[in-house]
Amino acid sequence: MKKVMAFLLALSTALSLGACGGGGGNTQSTPADSGSTASVESSQDSAGGENAEGGEKTLRMYAWTNEKVMPPFVEAFNEKYKGQYKVEYCYIPGADTLTINTALASGEAIDVMTQASAFDMADRAYAGTYLGLKKFFDQEGWTYDGVFGSSIESIQNLDGEYYSLPYGKSTQLIWYNKAMSDAAGVPYPEPGWSWDDFRSTCIAMTSGEGSEKVYGASIDFDAEGDLYWCMMAFQEKGAFAYYNDDFTATAFTDDIFKQSLRFFSDLMLVDKCIVPIEEMKAFGYTNDTQNIIGLYNGKFAMCFVPDYGYQYLEKSFGEVPEGADIGVVDMPTLSGGKNVTTCYTSTASIPTFCTDEQGAWELIKFMCIENTEYFAGIKCMTPGIEFESPEKAREFYTWMFEHTDEKVGLDHEMALDVLTHERQLVSVDNTYMPGQGKLIEAMKAEIALVFNGESSVDDCLTKLKTVSDNAIADALKS
Amino acid sequence: MNSTKLRRGKSLARRRENIAGWLFIGLNFLGYIAFKLAPLVFAGVLSFTKWNFTSGMKNIKWVGLKNYMDMFKDEAFLTSLMNTIVYSLIMVPVAIFLALIFAVILDKYVYGKGVLRLAFYLPYISSMIAVSLVWMILFLPTNGPVNQILTSLGVENPPRWFNGSSTSLLSMAIVGVWQRLGYNIIIVLAGLQGISASLYEASDIDGANVVQKFLYITIPSLSSTLFFLTMISFINSFQVFTPVKVITQGGPGYSSSVLVYYIYQKAFQYSELGYASALSWVLFALVFVFSFSRMIVDYMGSVKQRKGGTK
Numbered sequence: 001m002k003k004v005m006a007f008l009l010a011l012s013t014a015l016s017l018g019a020c021g022g023g024g025g026n027t028q029s030t031p032a033d034s035g036s037t038a039s040v041e042s043s044q045d046s047a048g049g050e051n052a053e054g055g056e057k058t059l060r061m062y063a064w065t066n067e068k069v070m071p072p073f074v075e076a077f078n079e080k081y082k083g084q085y086k087v088e089y090c091y092i093p094g095a096d097t098l099t100i101n102t103a104l105a106s107g108e109a110i111d112v113m114t115q116a117s118a119f120d121m122a123d124r125a126y127a128g129t130y131l132g133l134k135k136f137f138d139q140e141g142w143t144y145d146g147v148f149g150s151s152i153e154s155i156q157n158l159d160g161e162y163y164s165l166p167y168g169k170s171t172q173l174i175w176y177n178k179a180m181s182d183a184a185g186v187p188y189p190e191p192g193w194s195w196d197d198f199r200s201t202c203i204a205m206t207s208g209e210g211s212e213k214v215y216g217a218s219i220d221f222d223a224e225g226d227l228y229w230c231m232m233a234f235q236e237k238g239a240f241a242y243y244n245d246d247f248t249a250t251a252f253t254d255d256i257f258k259q260s261l262r263f264f265s266d267l268m269l270v271d272k273c274i275v276p277i278e279e280m281k282a283f284g285y286t287n288d289t290q291n292i293i294g295l296y297n298g299k300f301a302m303c304f305v306p307d308y309g310y311q312y313l314e315k316s317f318g319e320v321p322e323g324a325d326i327g328v329v330d331m332p333t334l335s336g337g338k339n340v341t342t343c344y345t346s347t348a349s350i351p352t353f354c355t356d357e358q359g360a361w362e363l364i365k366f367m368c369i370e371n372t373e374y375f376a377g378i379k380c381m382t383p384g385i386e387f388e389s390p391e392k393a394r395e396f397y398t399w400m401f402e403h404t405d406e407k408v409g410l411d412h413e414m415a416l417d418v419l420t421h422e423r424q425l426v427s428v429d430n431t432y433m434p435g436q437g438k439l440i441e442a443m444k445a446e447i448a449l450v451f452n453g454e455s456s457v458d459d460c461l462t463k464l465k466t467v468s469d470n471a472i473a474d475a476l477k478s
Numbered sequence: 479m480n481s482t483k484l485r486r487g488k489s490l491a492r493r494r495e496n497i498a499g500w501l502f503i504g505l506n507f508l509g510y511i512a513f514k515l516a517p518l519v520f521a522g523v524l525s526f527t528k529w530n531f532t533s534g535m536k537n538i539k540w541v542g543l544k545n546y547m548d549m550f551k552d553e554a555f556l557t558s559l560m561n562t563i564v565y566s567l568i569m570v571p572v573a574i575f576l577a578l579i580f581a582v583i584l585d586k587y588v589y590g591k592g593v594l595r596l597a598f599y600l601p602y603i604s605s606m607i608a609v610s611l612v613w614m615i616l617f618l619p620t621n622g623p624v625n626q627i628l629t630s631l632g633v634e635n636p637p638r639w640f641n642g643s644s645t646s647l648l649s650m651a652i653v654g655v656w657q658r659l660g661y662n663i664i665i666v667l668a669g670l671q672g673i674s675a676s677l678y679e680a681s682d683i684d685g686a687n688v689v690q691k692f693l694y695i696t697i698p699s700l701s702s703t704l705f706f707l708t709m710i711s712f713i714n715s716f717q718v719f720t721p722v723k724v725i726t727q728g729g730p731g732y733s734s735s736v737l738v739y740y741i742y743q744k745a746f747q748y749s750e751l752g753y754a755s756a757l758s759w760v761l762f763a764l765v766f767v768f769s770f771s772r773m774i775v776d777y778m779g780s781v782k783q784r785k786g787g788t789k
Contacts, residue, residue: 098746104532123749127533211621278641279621281725282614437748441554445731452730454643467553 056086059359061367062103063114063348065379067091072403073374077366085359095346104129104351111360112367114167116346117225118155118429119436124349125163126433131350132161136361147369149386151239152345155429164347165368166384168376170306171343171425172226173418174198174332175292178325178411180205180214180301189302189329191421194336195232195263202273205301216273217302218294220286221264221451222444225344227428228304229447232260234426235333235340242468247432249472250439252465262457265450275300277451289317296324296409306343310415311380313407324409328418339423345384373399380404382419393420435471442467518762525756530749545756555757557732558740561647562764565736566715568651569658574707576655577662582696584663585670595667599660606657610724613653614640640725646734653721658714662707669703670696705776709769716765737761 070089078086092099095116104113104124115121124130137144144162145153152169156162174189181188186204189197202216221229233241233256242250242257251257267274275285283299284290291303292312298321303309310328313320331341348368350360367375372383377400387393397419401412430436446464449455455463525546528539549555580598584591601609616624617639625636639649677695686694697704719738722728728735728743741761745754 097749101532101746101749105534123530124532127530127749128537129532276620278619278638282618437750441743441748444727445554445729448730449643452638452641452643454730 056081056083057356057359059085059087059111059356059363060090060109061087061112061114061363062090062092062100062110064092064094064099065375069378069404072378073367076371076374077363080366080371081362085356085362087363109353109355110351111354111356112348112363113351114346114348115164118345118347118431119433119440121164121347121349122158122431122433125158125161129351130163131352131354131357131360132163133165133350133361134161136365137162140365147386148384149425151425151427152384152429154239155345155427155431156347158431164349165364166345166347167364167368167372168308168346168379168381169343169384169425169427170308170346171382171423172228172231172304172331172341173307173309174217174302174329175295175305175309176302176327176329177295177298177300178327179323180298182325184301186301188327189332191330191339191418192337193329193332195332195334197336198332199263199267199271199273202267202302203271206271206273214298215275215300217267217304218275218280218285218291218300219264219267219304220280220291221277221447222280222286225428226304227342229264229451230257230260231331231342232263232334233257234342234428235331239427240430240432241426241428243432247434247472248476250465250468252461252468257461258457261447261450261461265457268451269453277448288312292326293318296320296326307382307419308380310407310410311404313410314405315408316405320408325411326409327411327414330418330421330423339421341423341425342428343382343425344427344429346381347384372396373403378404390420390422434475435468435473438471439468442471521755521758524752525759527752527755529751531751532749541752545753548753549756549760554732554735555740558728558735558737559760561733561735562716562718562737565647565651565654565718566712568648569654569715570708570711572651573655573658573662573711574704577659577666577707578697578700578704580659581663581666581670582692585667595664598663601657602660604657606720607724609657610653610721613649613721614725617649640734641730643730643733646726646730650718650721650726650734653725654715654718658711662711665703665707666700669700673699705772709772712768712772713765716761716768737764 067089074087074089090110092103095114097117097120100113100115100120101124103110115124121130134144137147144156148156148166152166156164156166176189178188184205184207186201189201198217205214205216207214219228220226227234230241233254236256237251240247242252244251264274268276280286283294285294285303288305288309289312291305292309294300295303296313310326313324313326330339333340348364350357350364354360368383369385372385373396376383377396380400383396387396394416397416401407401416407415442464446455446460446467450457450460524538526540526542528541528545529537584594584598588594616622619625619636619638619641622639624639628636637645637649640646673696677699678691681691681695717738718736719742722734722736722739723742726734728739737757738761741754741757744750744757
């Protein structure tokens with residue numbers, strides 16, 4: 001009896017284990033299943049397969065955008081491509097490298113994958129994960145720089161091929177608390193201001209002591225994507241600022257890098273007028289959302305957050321205080337009088353294993369080029385494309401303000417005005433891969449030591465150059 | 479004839495028993511192969527390759543011993559390795575020593591043992607993410623409560639804790655000790671229950687004082703408990719990850735970077751699966767060598783003790 005019981009127990013365990021792992025061929029669990037979109041009965045039927053009703057092909061698009069804001073996008077695409085394609089939105093929990101790599105390696109049918117890191121995009125492209133898109137540009141009769149501008153083109157061009165389209169370019173701006181400026185009697189920052197003006201404003205806006213201290217500005221020097229510490233270098237030198245002409249070494253010891261790093265580290269350590277690095281981390285100001293929340297709660301008078309920052313002036317991110325009055329201004333430059341700022345892109349790519357190449361192209365064309373308002377717009381982002389004219393840009397942002405939640409405390413007219421300014425955009429993205437992992441790692445480690453007061457600007461940049469140059473040389477050798 | 483039948487019957491029964499046994503452990507063993515052994519072997523194979531896992535299995539590139547050779551030129555890896563060892567050497571002895579003291583006090587000298595035991599154990603079952611955030615605030619160099627107390631006590635330049643290169647690892651070890659202490663106390667308390675009261679009674683007759691009892695009865699009687707705790711604590715401390723990821727991300731510089739965090743960065747931030755696998759094997763070897771040598775030392779100690787007993 002005992003043995004029979006034992007056998008039955010073992011058999012039932014085996015069957016239940018089998019049941020847990022089974023069904024791979026017919027029913028696949030997808031991120032969509034746990035999200036808000038309809039569950040998928042069969043990946044074969046759904047992904048790229050023809051729908052019995054109407055013969056439309058289903059295209060699967062993966063992104064981390066809140067599902068609640070996606071229905072207009074899905075409806076607009078389905079309407080435009082009625083009878084041909086329909087899109088199924090699959091939510092992924094974030095833009096982390098691991099999250100996206102795991103999704104790509106999972107065997108799921110993915111027609112469009114989005115990402116926030118140019119490094120990751122290039123890494124995947126060189127690994128053969130993404131489809132080259134040049135043929136589609138040729139087919140449409142477009143050029144990449146004609147659509148997205150030369151700075152972005154130079155970054156996205158991987159040995160003459162393009163593997164992604166930017167759906168949004170996060171343009172660096174400065175957000176400021178107008179009520180605090182009024183209270184302190186400090187004039188609002190004006191377009192065309194210089195870094196010296198920025199410094200004096202920061203000093204003038206700093207007050208109090210200890211835990212009550214209010215800082216002039218909050219700038220996240222920790223984030224590898226923003227590269228604020230060398231913003232002056234990018235403004236002066238353009239894209240790929242930290243490489244020499246033939247990309248065989250770095251230019252970290254150039255005067256402009258020293259000037260930029262010294263300027264920002266002095267603000268933190270000498271003038272003590274920007275939030276110190278330890279408070280940035282402890283209070284979460286390294287996160288754009290927390291930065292804007294800190295701004296309207298009067299913890300600091302200005303903050304560096306990309307153009308999408310105003311989306312956080314919304315009740316779901318926390319109660320915006322009564323009387324909050326938030327303004328925005330372009331980045332200062334070294335000598336003032338110019339409008340040059342940095343940006344980084346978020347992109348969409350087509351995996352080589354997509355179910356329908358042409359359909360996937362139509363989908364990323366819709367989201368990144370032809371109907372940018374439905375994706376970049378609903379995410380409060382500036383689209384990757386170059387606007388044909390300032391009027392077109394104004395039209396886009398007006399649509400955006402009308403179709404997204406009310407932004408409490410935002411000076412809408414000023415925001416519209418600033419967002420549509422003509423400016424020179426320099427991409428801080430980096431797709432030059434040799435030694436880049438080591439370079440990013442060293443940059444994060446060494447720059448933090450300067451803002452910590454443990455390393456001098458000269459020592460830091462010399463070490464950074466040595467480590468980076470060695471990494472590039474090793475990579476090129478192998 | 480009867481005895482042959484009996485033997486055959488017994489042998490059949492034993493065989494059936496064996497089959498039942500195999501069926502039970504067989505399933506577990508299949509799970510072990512699928513989820514432990516196979517990934518371990520796969521990681522071993524990967525450690526000789528260069529591979530970005532989004533590119534599929536066909537793009538695995540064999541590089542021989544390159545990953546293993548590269549790591550000894552990798553300053554960040556060597557620093558992370560050294561940090562891991564230093565962290566373990568601070569965290570493990572301190573957490574065990576304090577646990578021993580607190581357990582003895584809890585066992586004999588306080589009221590409300592249950593409540594205190596729970597209080598000590600709570601950090602161990604608390605979320606490390608939440609705990610890390612609390613410690614970040616406590617250890618803020620400028621306005622953190624700890625430094626405010628130190629300043630009010632007259633300390634002119636209080637430590638920068640997580641934010642200083644020279645103190646970040648120590649701060650991490652303090653968090654580790656605080657979290658581990660409750661678990662260690664529970665284990666030591668269990669060990670204390672197993673010590674015969676007659677030993678203490680005999681020592682009372684011999685006129686031993688509290689310290690002598692602690693040194694000559696309590697500690698030797700707890701040797702197997704302490705051995706278990708040392709092993710488990712070292713293995714856990716070699717695998718420290720969450721507080722590093724949440725609080726310092728290995729910084730400032732590489733001052734608090736530890737092996738598992740470095741492996742995570744290489745594997746999942748820079749997609750260097752091959753190199754990360756080689757690093758994982760180094761971690762495995764480190765834990766294995768430590769555990770094995772500790773077992774040998776313990777075995778030799780017990781042999782020596784037995785010989786002494788025979789004499």
